[in-house]
Structure formats: C-alpha cells, structure tokens
Amino acid sequence: MPRNNLTAAPVPAAICLEQVDKWYGEFGQQVHALDVTDLEVLQGEFVVLLGPSGCGKTTLLRMIGGLIAPSHGRLRVMERDLWKGKTRQSDAVADLGVVFQDANLFPWLTVGQNITLPLELRGAPKDDCLARVRELASLVGIAGFEQRWPRELSGGMRQRAAIARALSYDPDILLMDEPFGALDAMTRDAMNIELQTLWIKTAKTIVLVTHSISEAVFLADRVILLSPRPGRIDTVVNIPFARPRLLDTQTTTEFQSIVRDLRHRLDEIS
C-alpha cells in the first residue's frame, strides 16, 4: 500500500493503464505478449512486477517507459497521455527514468560522463554536472571510478552507473528492469537497502521488475505476479511490513509465508 494511505485525499495515479494490450510481429505470426490489462500505480508507490521468463514484464515496462507503443488501450503517466496515435508525447516521458536490463552505458563516454548525460541533454551547466556526478557515484557506490571507461568496470558496477544515470535528473517515476540481476547476493542486499532508503527519502514512484521473489517482497508495497502465454496479471499481493524494512525482516515468519505462497503460485503458472 502507498505510505500515505491514511490521509483523506485520494492519492493520484502516477501511471494508469486502461485496456492496454500488446501484440508483437506482423499479421499471420503475431505474438500476444500482453493480454488486455488494467493497472494503476499510485504516486509514491513501490510496485514490483514478478513472473516467469517471457511473461511480458519487460514488455509492460517498456510500454510504460514510452519505448514501445501499446497495440490497443490508453496509457497515462502523471495524468498525461503517453501516446497520441503512434507518436510519443515527450512531455509525459520527461517524468520517467528507465534502468534497463542491460546497463547500456555509452562506451565512448567515461563513467562520469555517462551519469550526467541526461543533464547535458537537458542543457545543464558543466559545474552542476560535475557536482552531481560525485554525489551520485558515491550514492550507488562507484565513487572514484568516474574517470574510467565503462569497459573497465565490472558488470555490477556498470549497472550501478546506469542507476546513477537514471537518478541524475531526478525523475518522479523510476522504471527498473531487473536492475540487480547482475549483482552478487551480498551487493544485491545492500542495493535493495539503498534503493529503499532512496525511495523513502525522495518519495519517487518505482516500478521494478525482478525474478527474485524475496527481493520482490522485501521492496514492494504491492507485488504483481504475471502469468505467461499471453502475459496477464495473475495475482496482486499487498506487502504490509513497515518501513524501513531491515534485512532481518526477511527472516520473519510472515515474510517467509508470503514468499512461500508466491512461490507456489509461480510454480503453478509457469
């Protein structure tokens, strides 16, 4: 649940999908990637998409991110239509920050330049960029590597640089596609804690895709379980634990029982 669910005023939706579905490919050999879906993500909410491989998580996230157009239906971000016909509305995209499944750093820019690329594209002054780079690099734990080429970093460090890049322009909504998939378990736990802290501090809306059930339950206000062929929302689970959650939260029986239920359901649908 959103943290401010106790206040009287209704929380406005950050992301709103109405009757959205997605077909890939030409006529004759089309793939139904996502069945007709309704979904609302409230402002400040942390939603995690969970599901077996190929169930349309990336597809859903890329549609929200404005990278692919839905086949049908209406998609709104911060009350603004993301698509008019097949044209992306750039003012709606401006609120979004995307962390891709691959880091996708530009190899011709140093790590620091990669992180501030969004600011430069927005015409921010050089000094601001420099100041921001240090702050962000230490936030994601790659301080001291700003002058290196991306190829000189490990996969996990590159992914962290990509997160820093998405954070650099302070978007209201963060879309993250398996951002910690390349990290070892220890670093992953640490990054989960960091992400939670960041989310509590900045009140961003986050939609995150993961394969890890415990990561999903640890981070989410709401876990959305997708089932494959075609992708559709199978189960929605509200996660009640208070914030900030600690790593020890994961060892409680309530936590474990939610994880177990999700795992059983996941086994049934995949």
Add this chain to the structure above:
Amino acid sequence: MKGVNHVSKQIGALVKTRDYKAYLPWITTPGLCLLIVAIWWAYVTLSGISAFILPAPGAVWDAWIELLGSRRAWASAFLTAYATLLGFFWAVLIGVGLGMVIARVRWLEQTLTPFIVASQVLPKVALVPLFIVWFGFGITSKVLIAAILAFFPILTNTVLGVKSIDQGHRDVMISLNATRWQVFRRLELQSALPYIITGMEVGIVLALIGSIVGEYLGGDLGLGHLLVGKMNAFETDGLFAVMIHMTILGFLFYFAISALRRIFVPWHGSAGSGDAH
C-alpha cells in the same frame, strides 16, 4: 607496476598485455629490413646483374639522397600530398555524409546500391584518360581520381557503423527524450566513428594510389610524374628512390589516420593497435 602502467598509457596504450610483445616490432622490423637489403646486395654483387634492371642498394641510397636535395622532388612530393589530401577530404565529406543518410533511408539505399556497386566494379583507373580529357593536365583530374578511389571504403564503413548501433543505446536516448540532433551527435556519430576511421585508413592509401596514377599520364610535376621520368631516362636507381618517397608518404598518411583513431576513439579496443581492421 603503477609506474609501468602510467608510461604505457602515455605511449598510446601500446603496451597491452605483455610488454615484450609490444616492443618486439621495434627489433624485428629493422632486423628484417637489414636482412632484405643484405640479400639484395649479395644478389647484385654475386650475379653481376645490370644496374638498369636492379641497381645495388648503395646506388639507390645515393639516388635517394640526391632526391632529397632536389627542389623539384620536394615540390613533386608536396603536390602529390596535396592532391591526395584534397581528394581524400572530398571522399570523407561525401562518403560519411552519404553513408549517414543511406544507412537511415532504406529506399535510398536500395535505389543507390546498384549504382554504387557499378561504380566500384568499374576499374576506376580507366577513368584517368577521360578525366584528363575533361579537366586537363592540372590538379583537378588527380584530386578527382583520388576522391573516387577513397570514397567507397569510407562510404561502406560509415553505413556499417550506423547500422551496428546498439538498439539498447537507442533506447537510452529515447527514454532521455533526446532530440534528433542529439541522437545524431551524441550517439550515431560516436558509435560509427571507429568504423569511419577504419574506412579512412583504407581510403587514404587508395587516395595516394589515385593521385599517383593520375600523375603518370598528365602534368609536369608530382611523384607519379617523377617516376615516369626516371623510367624514360633509364635511371632505375632513381626509380627506386622515388618509390621510397612514395612509401614514406603512404606511411605518413596512414599514421596520421591512426593518430586520429587514438584521439577520437580512445575508448575503443582498436585504439593503440595499428592493425585494427
């Protein structure tokens, strides 16, 4: 170890994995050259072959030194270099520009490809007499030949470069709301640059060939003209000397482009190793 790393960075990441491997050419190359000259010298001395067919290394050396003292030879070298660079400049301008457009506009690529291929299978050297008829014995015909020879590898490499841009990188630019110009300037150009420079490395050498062949037939100056003059005068040692000039010029051009690689794409794996393609 730190010091070693520092030094290696400074000489253009010449030292990559093992130090001795990078320094090896500095020993083997002069060594092989000496060996070749020695065999050459031995052959000329032992077989008693006529100096018109194969002059001794010493004679070639003398002829080369003489060439270095000749104002006409210097003027020729500069003229050839000038024609080559001018032709190369146009080839880069048109090759990169057209390549950038072709790679993006499918119907244009399909329309133009037959013509581009046709212009390539035609032995372009055959155009030299025609150009001389059209543009006279001046520099224009040489520049044109140089440009046409250098154009193709630059074009094809540019197209390849733009086409190999990572879709994930494009996604990043889309999600960052980049304008078309920003996508071109910050992504497409940068991403294609290593390919373009590879095309330029091939192109500059072809441009040199073009201007020299152009000089064979026309004009009264230039290394190609000088070479034909030596042939007509039966100065075989002079012939070799001019060839040395040409080789040096070729090397200079090639290294200049390699330097561009080191300056503009230091991030790329190819930077620092001369034989990138």
